[in-house]
Amino acid sequence: MQANKATELPSIAKAYNGADRNAFLFGWNPQAELWNGRFAMIGFTAYLLWDLAGYSVIRDLLHLVK
Template sequence: MQTNKATELPPVAPAYNGIDRNAFLLGWKPQAELWNGRLAMIGFAAYLLWDLAGFSVVRDVLNLVH
């Protein structure tokens, strides 16, 4: 296996269960958890930008409660 000389780490992360880590696979597989985390991060960032633009679902719901 080839390593990066500066860090002594492999240049690419090893595969899970013999399959590429970035493969989009359905079912209960380690790759699904990686994609789930990535999509959740995109969702949180999108909501943060939406909130900073002045549209807030949470703020609107809290205003309805009062």
């Protein structure tokens, strides 16, 4: 029986740990680092949009320090 080429993982994905690079796996693994980066980008963008709307945690904290 021959494997379907469409369902096989690319060779670079097998170099990680044999699992899909986009799989949401719990624990210390390469997939967690990818998801961590994605969530960090979403959080950074959300904060920038929040700051542009006039709500700034950093600006408010600086006013408290003065």
